[in-house]
Amino acid sequence: MNKAEKKFRIYAIIVIFVLLTVLLTVINGVNFTMAADDADMLTEMLSERQGSFERGENAPGDFQYRPKDDGFRMGPMGPQSPEMNASLRYFTIAFTDSGEAETVAFNISAVTESEAREWARSLYREKTGWTKGTYRYRVYKKGGTTYVTVIDQGRELLPSYRILIISAIGEAAVLLTGWFVLLFIGRKIYAPIEEADRKQKNFIKNANMEFRVPLTVIYANTELAERKYGPDDQTRSTRRQLSKMNELVDRLGEISVFDGEPGQAAEFPFSEYLTRALDKKAAEFEAKGVSLTVNAAPGVTVRADRDAMEKLIDELICNALKFSLSKADFTLKNENGRVVLETENDADLPDGPADQVFDRFTTLENNKEKENGAGLGLPFVKQTVRAYNGRVSAEVKDGAFALRIVM
């Protein structure tokens, strides 16, 4: 499985997970909120009747105490059920100002009457809420008496808990199934991409190999022609073109080697190598009239294959040298525990994102210099950076080409 396919599957499963979690959280949240509202409605009904369905103006089962606004409470199936006064498990304890307790109603089996009084006393200073998991309570005052009503909502909450558990199991099942579906879909989607990638790599490898012998023959024949007729403009032009082709073949060779896995990772002295490499090229920058600025924080290192990193830095310097008009800046620093390398050079390029430079054989049009590379250096840079889970981006702003690497 290639990296892109793996990434696709991981992102897709994360999206499914987030969407399902949001959906199920909303459903279960609303369900539990409504259960609490239903319970509050019941304790409110009881508070209006001084803690007992046996009290008040209406007889048990009388529909008059049902609120008009039914909402989602499902009429007789909800708290307004005419059977509620007969089926509700609850108790109400009244406390006088002196703290004397009196049982107003006791229709519950889970605790004894004296335990209920103690329980109510512990809730005396509260207002409303859940107690012991599935019991809803309300504390209210009527006259000089404080009432504590506790109702059992265990049976009413049971379906909500079942839905919660089923939701969790269902989500896990969907994610598992989704993972296998994505495995299948991912292969279908990525098979042609992988094939194209494999063909491109093979082409580069073969082109690299197949061009080498013909180039050798052309070099030799040019030499023979020069020996026979003497060097002239044609043979000199042939040699220049041969040099360009030679460079291209070498680059293809490097890329085809790096198309495999990166080498052994070790601590690479980034700032040290960058500074040294730029020092070596300083004269060339100067000769080209390019002002070079280097801000490399000392001691910056990265864990990576040494050869690949050296080549990456060489490519960036080569690029700056080739395309800069008058200035080139290199900044290396540690930022949030990661190594950040920024390069900027004026290059008279059209403004905008320039990520196409990371595509093989693609170069940006440079109107003044007309010196375009083979389009293989920056793709190599991107490949190297991504091999170590880094990021690389490029843009052109005010005609300056800026590249940022984070790894």
Next chain:
Amino acid sequence: MKILFAAPDRDLLECYKSILENDMGELIAAFDGAQVLSLVGSEKFDISVLDCDLPRVEFDRLTAKMKEKQIPVIALTNGHKAKDPKADAYLTYPFTPDVIEDLIRKTLDRAKKGQINE
């Protein structure tokens, strides 16, 4: 000096025959491994320049034969094949005539000093 130059590309053999015969000595060309073995069996060479991808015979076998005959080997490679430690020197395509001539001289010097692979 007698050089055995073996490569599958006939144009390469032809141009290097002209160049090396003019500059260094006699060049005997071969375009596959079987020819190399046959030539080594019948003639004496001072040095051999062998392409790593010669058809018909494995490169290992050719280098072994050269060692047996005490003929130094310069291996021509396209850069992808792992280097065979049995060869005395390596040259990666593409190269120019002066590079290969220089390498031939250096390898012969080393051979005379007994510094080549045994």
